[in-house]
Amino acid sequence: MKVKILYFASLREAVGCGSETLELPGEIATLGALRAHLSARGDGWQALAGGRNVRAALNQRMVDAEAVLAAGDEVAFFPPVTGG
Numbered sequence: 723m724k725v726k727i728l729y730f731a732s733l734r735e736a737v738g739c740g741s742e743t744l745e746l747p748g749e750i751a752t753l754g755a756l757r758a759h760l761s762a763r764g765d766g767w768q769a770l771a772g773g774r775n776v777r778a779a780l781n782q783r784m785v786d787a788e789a790v791l792a793a794g795d796e797v798a799f800f801p802p803v804t805g806g
Contacts, residue, residue, distance in 0.1 A: 723793035725756075730800035733776065736769035746791070753778055754787030756797065775802055 728741045737760075750759050754772070761771040770776055772787075779798040780789050791797070 723791070725791060725794070726796045727756075727760075728796065728798040730798065731803075732801050733769055733799050736766040738766060751790060752787065753780060753785055753789040753791065753797065756791060757787070757799075770799060776800070777802055 724745050726743050734740050757770050761767050
């Protein structure tokens with residue numbers, strides 16, 4: 723299944739791109755599995771590793787790691803935002 727992935731702010735800088743369309747291996751069915759898959763790319767991708775404070779949206783709705791992915795979904799990753 724293909725999904726579109728968007729990276730924002732410091733995550734975009736860490737991974738070196740703002741977006742990509744990715745064909746996912748069959749065993750990746752949840753957002754948490756996608757994060758693990760991406761972080762396994764190494765180097766800057768470790769910014770997405772489990773335990774890191776990263777927010778995620780699936781089709782523009784905030785979700786947690788158990789969110790189930792479907793073909794054509796848009797996944798966005800971004801660091802927490804502070805204001806003041």
